[in-house]
Amino acid sequence: MSARVTLYSRPGCHLCDEARAVIERVCTEVGTTYDEIDIDRDPELTERFGEEIPVTFVDGRQHDYWRVDEIRLRAALGG
Known part of the structure; x- marks a missing residue:
């Protein structure tokens, strides 16, 4: 079974660290x-997301970027 949530991030990104904490808790x-x-490992992802990271997808659709809204994420996951 594949993961329902995907977090696109890059090392050293404090917003990514905050998003990861919310995603881990809610999941x-x-x-x-x-x-x-890690978008830095793929030039296409780096070009696509650039400075809009972190970007969160739920069930293959973009859900949030820059900040993860915990209430919206929980609702999207049916929690």
């Missing part, structure tokens, strides 16, 4: 998983 509470992808 644990609702019993789902998440994947994290």
Whole structure:
């Protein structure tokens, strides 16, 4: 089963660290998983997301960028 949440991030990004903490907490509470992808490892992702990171996708659709709204994420995951 693939993860329902995908976090696109890059090392050294404080907003990414904050987003990761929210995603980890919500995913644990609702019993789902998440994947994290470093955009710096893929030139296409770097070009696509640039400075809009972190970017969060839920079930393959873009959900948030820059900040993760915990209430919206929980609602999107049915929690």
